[in-house]
Amino acid sequence: MFTKKKITIFSLIIMVTLLTTMIFFNDSTSFVYLSPKPNYTIVIDAGHGGIDGGSIGKTTNVKESDLNLIYAQKLEKNLEQIGFNVVQTRKNKDGLYTLGTKNYKKEDMLNRKNIIEQANADIVISIHMNSFVSASSKGAQVFYDSNNEVGKQMAIAIQTQLNNGLDGPKKSASAGDYYLVKCTTAPAVIVECGFLSNPTEEQLLINDEYQDKICYLIMCGVLDFFEINNY
Ligand SMILES: [Zn+2]
Incomplete structure (x- = not known):
């Protein structure tokens, strides 16, 4: 038989447990969202x-790989300045494969995937320069994996910044069949900064100030993405 006192203590324990659970739930909710x-x-x-x-x-015969590295390093500086940890897949002009490997492209891609996994990436941004047979094609465009809805949101956020900040044609973020955006569950995008096959845009893409501008806009897009998703 419970005495009155025992019942009171029992009720108190239940109340405290419930309250603690509620506070904990609220705390974890606000941690995630606020x-x-x-x-x-x-x-x-x-x-x-x-x-x-x-x-x-x-x-100019400039190589896309060299430009990609310049942009990647500028973007790293921007993102680190506002407190993000940044991991680069490629830190120099070399590819990520053993010299002389027959299927070097596959090894290169797998190594990039491994770096993304080991870093436990929250998001992935791959930098490229575009090219097309028609010299008239120009403009920056962001691609995402059609199966990654959050990646799509990040692509749209970055594309919006690029469209608002650059004078070139306004493009839409598009789904793209790229290994780098499909090899991870993290939101991942390919940013094609512009067309090296368009001589006017080529001149812009090799320009230091234009590079700074694009990297700044990508950073703004990343911040918009985090804000929209309440990270
Ligand atoms: Zn490329």
């Missing part, structure tokens, strides 16, 4: 490298 999550890790991937130079500039 507080900025510290130590976000952003993997930046400078596309191509080594013997894989990617696209080549029509008039």
